[in-house]
Amino acid sequence: MEKSKVIEKLSVCGLDCSRCADYENGEIRNLSSKLSELLNGYGRLAKMKAENAPVFQGYPEFVSILNHFAKGTCSGCRSDNVQCPLDCRAKTCRKKLNIDFCFECEEFPCAEQFEGKLRERWIERNNRMEEIGIENYYIEQSKLPRY
Template identity: 60%
Template sequence: MEYSDVLKHLSPCGLDCVRCADYEQGEIKQLSSRLIQLLGNYKPVAKMKTEKQPIFNDYPQFNEILKSFANGICSGCRGENVQCPITTCAAKTCHKDKSVDFCFQCAEYPCDKQFTGRLRDRWRYINDRMKEIGVVEYYYEQVKLPRY
C-alpha cells in the first residue's frame, strides 16, 4: 500500500476511519447489512427462543443497533460528510490549516488543542508511532488490531 492509499484510511489524528462503525464504506457497515439480510424476519424465531434463552427478549434492541451500524454515513475525517462522534478533535480542520497529513508532521505537535485524558494518550501513541516507523508501516501494524 502506498502513502496516498493510507491517507484514504487514516484520519489526520491517526485513527482508522475505514474500520470505524460509522464509516459509509466500511466493513462494519457491510457486515451489518449482510447480517440483516441473512436474519430476514427473525423476530418470530427470537420470540420463540425467549423461554429457554431470555437474552432473546432483547432481540428488537439488537436489531435496532444492527440497523444503525448498517446505516453508517460518515465519509471519514478527510471527506465531505464527517460524522465522527469524537467532537473534540481539532485535527479534523487543523491539518488543513497547517498543510500536514497527520498531527505528528506539524511543527506544533504535540499541541494542547488535541484531546484530553486517555484519548490524548492514544493520540500521542499513534502519532509518535507513525513518526517512529513511518505512516505505511504503522497502517499495517494497526490494521491487525481491533479498532475499538
C-alpha cells in the same frame, strides 16, 4: 499499501476511519448489512425462542443496533461528511496547515488536542507513525482491534 491509500483510510489524528463502525464503506457496515439481510424475518422465531432462552427477549434492541451499524454514514475525517463524535482540532487544522497527520505539524503535540487517556493515545499513535512511517503504521494497526 501505497501512501495515498493509507491517507484515505487514516484520520489526521491517526485513527483508522476505515475500520470505524460508522464508516460508510467499512467492513463493519458491510458485514452488518449482510447480517441484517440474512436475519430478515427472524424476529418471529426470536419471540418463540425467548420463552426458553431469555436472551432473545433483547432481540429487538439487537436489531436496532445492527441496523444502525448497517447504515454507516460517515465518509471519514478527511471528508466533508464527518460524523465522528470526537472533538478533534485536527479535522480543521489539517486544511489550514496543509498536513496529512498531526505529527507533521510544528506544534505537535498541541495543547488543544484531546485530554486524558485519549490524548496519551493520540501522542503515542503519532509518534509511532513518525517512527516507522505511515504505511508500516497502517499495517501494524490493521492487525489490532479497532476498539
